[in-house]
Amino acid sequence: MEKTFNLPSHITTDKLKDLYKQMWLIRYFDEKVDQFFAKGLIHGTTHLCVGQEASAAGAIAALQDIDKITSTHRGHGHCIAKGARTDKMMAELFGRVTGYCKGKGGSMHIADLEKGNLGANGIVGGGIPLAVGAALTSKMKNEGYVVLCFFGDGASNEGSFHESLNLASIWGLPVVFICENNQYGMSGAAKDMINIPDIADRAGSYGIKGEVVDGNDLVEIINTVYDAVEDARDGNGPALIEVKTYRWKGHSKSDAKKYRTREEEQEWRSKDGIKRFKELLIEERVLTEELAEELQQEAKQEIEDAVRFAENSKEPSIDTLLEDVYA
Ligand SMILES: Cc1ncc(C[n+]2csc(CCOP(=O)(O)OP(=O)(O)O)c2C)c(N)n1
Ligand SMILES: [Mg+2]
Numbered sequence: 001m002e003k004t005f006n007l008p009s010h011i012t013t014d015k016l017k018d019l020y021k022q023m024w025l026i027r028y029f030d031e032k033v034d035q036f037f038a039k040g041l042i043h044g045t046t047h048l049c050v051g052q053e054a055s056a057a058g059a060i061a062a063l064q065d066i067d068k069i070t071s072t073h074r075g076h077g078h079c080i081a082k083g084a085r086t087d088k089m090m091a092e093l094f095g096r097v098t099g100y101c102k103g104k105g106g107s108m109h110i111a112d113l114e115k116g117n118l119g120a121n122g123i124v125g126g127g128i129p130l131a132v133g134a135a136l137t138s139k140m141k142n143e144g145y146v147v148l149c150f151f152g153d154g155a156s157n158e159g160s161f162h163e164s165l166n167l168a169s170i171w172g173l174p175v176v177f178i179c180e181n182n183q184y185g186m187s188g189a190a191k192d193m194i195n196i197p198d199i200a201d202r203a204g205s206y207g208i209k210g211e212v213v214d215g216n217d218l219v220e221i222i223n224t225v226y227d228a229v230e231d232a233r234d235g236n237g238p239a240l241i242e243v244k245t246y247r248w249k250g251h252s253k254s255d256a257k258k259y260r261t262r263e264e265e266q267e268w269r270s271k272d273g274i275k276r277f278k279e280l281l282i283e284e285r286v287l288t289e290e291l292a293e294e295l296q297q298e299a300k301q302e303i304e305d306a307v308r309f310a311e312n313s314k315e316p317s318i319d320t321l322l323e324d325v326y327a
Contacts, residue, residue, distance in 0.1 A: 005219050005280075005284065006223070007219065007222055007223065008062065008222070008223070008226045010064075011061060011222060013286055015061070016281060016286050017281075017286065017287065017291075017295060019057050019058075019061055019218065019277070020274075020277060020278065020281060020287065020292065020295055021295040021296070021298060021299050022057050022080065022081060022299075023053040023054065023057050023218075023273065023274045023277065024274065024295065024296050024299035024300070025080055025086060025299045025302060025303065026049065026053045026056060026057065026076065026077040026080050026081070027050055027053055027274065027299075028299055028300050028302075028303040029076055029080060029086055029089070029090070029303050029306070030048040030049055030050045030076055030077075030249075031050060032090075032303050032306075032307060033046055033048065033076070033090075033093060033107075034048055034050075034249065036093075036094075036307075037253050038253075041094070042093050042094060042095075043095065043106075044106040044107065045106075045107070045108075045252050045253060046093065046106075046107040046252065046253065047073045047074040047107070047108075047251065047252050048074070048076070048247070048249045049074050049075075049076055049077040049247065050247070050248045050249050051182075051245065051246050051247055051248035051249075051268065051269070051272075051273075052074070052077060052180060052182060052215065052245045052246070052247060053077055053273055053274060054215060054216055054217065054218045054221060054245075054273030054274070054277065055077070055178070055180050055215050055221060055243045055245050055273075056077030056078045056080070056081045056150075057077070057081045057218065058218045058219075058220075058221030058222045058225065059081075059148060059150070059178050059221055059222075059225045059241075059243070060078065060081035060082055060148065061081070061218075061222050062148075062221075062222050062223075062225035062226035062229055063146070063148060063225075063229060064145075064146075065116070066116070066143075066144060066145045067116060067145050067146045067147070067148060067229065068116040068117070068118055068131075068134055068145055068146075068147045068148070069082050069116060069117055069118065069147070069148045069149070069150065070118045070119065070121065070127035070128070070130050070131040070134070070147065070148075070149050070150065071117065071118075071119060071120045071121065071127060071150050072120060072121055072124075072127060072150055072151055072152060072155070072180075073107075073108050073120065073121065073122050073124070074152070074180075074182075074247070075107075075108070075110065075120035075121075075150070076089065076107070076110075078117070078120075078150055079110050079112065079117060079120070082112065082115050082116060082117040083112070083115040083117075084100070084110065084112045084115065084117065086302055086303060086306040087305065087306040087309035087310065088100050089110060089306070090303075090306040090307055090309065090310040091103065091306075091309060091310040091313050092105060092106065092107070092109075092110055093106060093107055093310070094310040094311070094313070095315060095316075096310055096313035096314060096315060096316075097313060097314050097315070097316050098309065098310070098313040098314075099310075099313075100112065101324070102316055102320070102323075102324060103315060103316050104316060104324060104325060107120070108120045108121065108122040109122070116145070118130060118131070118134060118147075124151075124152070124154055124155045124158060124185075125151060125155040125158030125159075125160040125161055126160065127149060127150065127151060128149055128151055128155065128158075128160050128161050128164040128165075128177070129160050129163070129164045131147045131148075131149030131164070131175050131177075132147075132149075132164045132167055132168045132173060132175055134147045134175075135147045135168065135173035135174050135175035135238075136171065136173055138173075138174050139171070139172075139173055139174060144233065145174070146174040146175065146176060146229045146232045146233050147174065147175045147176070148175075148176050148178060148225070148229070149175055149176065149177050149178060150178045150180060151177070151178070151179060151180070152179070152180055152181070152182060152185060153179060153180075153181040153182065153183070153184075153185055153190040153193070153194065153199060154184075154185025154186070154188070154190075154193070155179075155185075156179050156194070156199050156202065157185075157193060157194065162205075164177075165177065165202075165203070165205075165206040165208065165238070165240065166206050168206075168208075168237070168238040169206040169207050169208050169237060169238060172235065172236070172237040172238075173232075173237065173238055174232040174233055174235075174237075174238075175232065175238045176225065176228045176229050176232055176238060176239050176240075176241065177238060177239070177240045177241065178225070178241050178243060179199050179200070179240065179241070179242045179243065180215070180243050180245055181199055181215075181242050181243065181244055181245065182215075182245045182246055182247040183245075183246055183247075184247070184251065184259070184260070186251045187251070187255075187258075187259040188259075189259065189260070198210075198212050198242060199240075199242045200212045200240055200241065200242035202240065203239070203240035206240075208237060208238050208239055208240060209228070209231075209239040209240070210239070210240045210241075210242070211224055211228070211239070211240075211241050211242070212241075212242045212244060213241060213242070213243050213244070214244060215243040215244045215245030215246070215273065216245070216271045216272065216273035216276055217273065217276065218273060218276075218277045219277075219280070221243065224241055225241060228241060246265075246268035248265065248268070248269060278292050
């Protein structure tokens with residue numbers, strides 16, 4: 001069986017297995033980071049995307065290798081899905097020389113230009129104009145790549161979102177905006193901050209297509225993003241896709257989550273995108289229980305190995321303190 005579920009032709013059976021493992025990699029990576037933060041072994045700050053795995057894995061699976069992404073402060077999943085090495089990511093969070101920024105950048109500065117990841121961004125809404133700039137480059141130089149731009153519900157209230165969508169629209173740029181509506185921006189519920197039920201409807205103000213997808217349905221995400229990306233590649237301009245999802249953990253470290261109920265959390269956990277994808281793959285005979293378990297264990301082991309790699313790497317030496325630092 002080469003192709004299932006009416007997915008794009010590059011999503012082969014092997015790719016489906018990879019995606020299943022990839023979602024576990026993202027989850028185990030962030031679970032591990034959570035533990036190390038709690039123990040005080042990782043410094044700075046971090047934002048975990050546990051619960052949002054299908055969004056990163058699905059949207060990026062729709063791309064070709066030449067395509068680019070811009071990410072956010074909650075970007076570990078985007079990074080892994082765009083092909084980053086988990087050991088170099090973990091080393092970066094541990095502040096070691098083997099990390100993506102030689103240990104000086106941390107969670108919100110990981111970029112991987114070789115793989116087309118233009119970088120995480122600590123400025124809410126900061127990646128959106130960058131994505132539009134990269135898409136303008138693609139168009140002007142006729143490079144053929146599309147840019148996938150991730151941001152949150154909170155970021156969709158920033159001026160940069162509105163200015164960027166307007167420019168991308170009038171210039172017909174090859175960029176697809178992915179709004180990961182995880183229901184909260186810090187402690188603010190999206191429903192209290194935005195007076196329309198669907199952020200995707202904001203696309204109408206800019207004359208571009210807007211769609212809502214279920215953030216726990218990997219297949220729906222791949223298909224919707226793929227159509228938008230290929231449309232953009234064909235010169236038909238941008239689109240806005242709102243992924244309805246949920247962050248299982250707090251906003252950042254030390255968040256008691258007093259602004260939401262445990263029942264609400266439980267309800268979203270029961271819709272887990274990884275679990276749903278596993279059930280689908282078993283039903284479609286792509287996976288057996290045994291193979292699913294094997295892939296999950298491989299992912300777990302890779303993250304354990306990433307931690308060993310980080311722990312065994314050196315911290316930057318004092319004489320490199322001012323190297324590669326721009327501010
Ligand atoms: C320009 C700017 N304003 C405020 C902040 C502080 N801040 C960091 S994350 C965040 C919430 C962002 O919410 P959302 O866009 O929904 O992303 P999520 O954290 O939910 O993934 C805020 C306000 C910031 N980093 N940058
Ligand atoms: Mg949010």
